[in-house]
Amino acid sequence: MTSKSPVRSCDDVDEQALSYAEIKALCAGNPLIKEKMDLDVQVAKLKVLKADHQSQKFRLEDKLLTKFPADIQETTAYITGLKSDAELAAVHPQEKEGFCGITIKGMAYDEKKTAGERLLLACSELPNSEEKVIGSYRGFELSLRFDTYHSEYQALLKGQRKYSVALGKDPLGCIIRLDNSLNNFPERITSAENELATLKQQQAAAQIEVEKPFPQEEELAEKSARLAELNAQLDADEKHEPEQGEEEKADEPRRPSVLAALEEKSDKAEPVKLFKSYLDKDGDAR
Numbered sequence: 263m264t265s266k267s268p269v270r271s272c273d274d275v276d277e278q279a280l281s282y283a284e285i286k287a288l289c290a291g292n293p294l295i296k297e298k299m300d301l302d303v304q305v306a307k308l309k310v311l312k313a314d315h316q317s318q319k320f321r322l323e324d325k326l327l328t329k330f331p332a333d334i335q336e337t338t339a340y341i342t343g344l345k346s347d348a349e350l351a352a353v354h355p356q357e358k359e360g361f362c363g364i365t366i367k368g369m370a371y372d373e374k375k376t377a378g379e380r381l382l383l384a385c386s387e388l389p390n391s392e393e394k395v396i397g398s399y400r401g402f403e404l405s406l407r408f409d410t411y412h413s414e415y416q417a418l419l420k421g422q423r424k425y426s427v428a429l430g431k432d433p434l435g436c437i438i439r440l441d442n443s444l445n446n447f448p449e450r451i452t453s454a455e456n457e458l459a460t461l462k463q464q465q466a467a468a469q470i471e472v473e474k475p476f477p478q479e480e481e482l483a484e485k486s487a488r489l490a491e492l493n494a495q496l497d498a499d500e501k502h503e504p505e506q507g508e509e510e511k512a513d514e515p516r517r518p519s520v521l522a523a524l525e526e527k528s529d530k531a532e533p534v535k536l537f538k539s540y541l542d543k544d545g546d547a548r
Contacts, residue, residue, distance in 0.1 A: 294492055301489040308482040315476045322468045330465040337458045343422035344454060347402075348447035350421050354400040356441050364404070364437075365397040378433025381406075385415040385429065393418060400444055419443060 356362050361374040366384055371377035384396050384406060391408040398404050402419040409416050409428075417427045417440060427443045429436045476482075 294495065298489065298492045298496065301485055301492065305482065305485050305489055308478055308485065311478060312476050312482060319472055322472045326465065326468055326472065330461060330468070334458065334461050334465070337454060337461060340423065341451060341454045341458065344447060344451045347421035347423055347425075348451065350401045351444045351447060356400065356444075361437075362400060364399045366404070367396055374437050375433050378436045381417070381436050382429070382431070382433060388415075399440060402444070 354362060361372060361377070363370055363372045364377045364381070365371075366377070366380050369380070371380055385408075388394060388406060388408060391410050393405050393407040395403060395405040399419065402421050405418045405420065407416055407418065408414075412428070415429045417429055417436070419425045419427065419440065425443050427439050429439065
């Protein structure tokens, strides 16, 4: 029902239909019947294995045509965006002892704690859970939203890409979280480049697997050919053997037809019997 062909094996042969010639050969100890039944099971297993091999090949071909190129292109674009945002963050660094400032709803704040408090106040003023742009920080567009799944407020820093930061209740901690998000671009870039390398390795491995033929193709061909020979031989034996009871039926005398006997009886005229009254003691009819 899922268009897939999982590999299954079975040692028993269920609902095996045998002809009269095959049954007779079994009773006579014909080794061809046992060979045929064994080949039926083996060929069926090999066909299931080949169907599964073909299904895997088709899935890999689909990935080679669509999924791998799309994923590689998307990851490459993501790395390009990360590098561009890393340069933007480097142009607007955060001072170790000071504060570079933040803009919220058109107002610039140069003190870190005040900036954190105003950021939390902007969270409480959100009309709904949808994302809303409120200002900018270190060259990145700053927006807020409420994540209903995690039940938390999030800040989003947007450059070439967008980066979400979960906000807490501490004003200073919120600013520190924003800085940490903008300072870990080297880790992001390294992770994305590793992912791109893995995708290219998977693409190369898939290309090799697609080109591999079914490993048991020769065995399947040989056993299928031998099975066809056995079937033809058994069919020929069945045609030369008379059907059971034909000779006995030919020697039996033909049984009389009941319908013919009834028709013969109806052609004869039956004598008319005189009606005798129960009051006529002499037997004369009234």
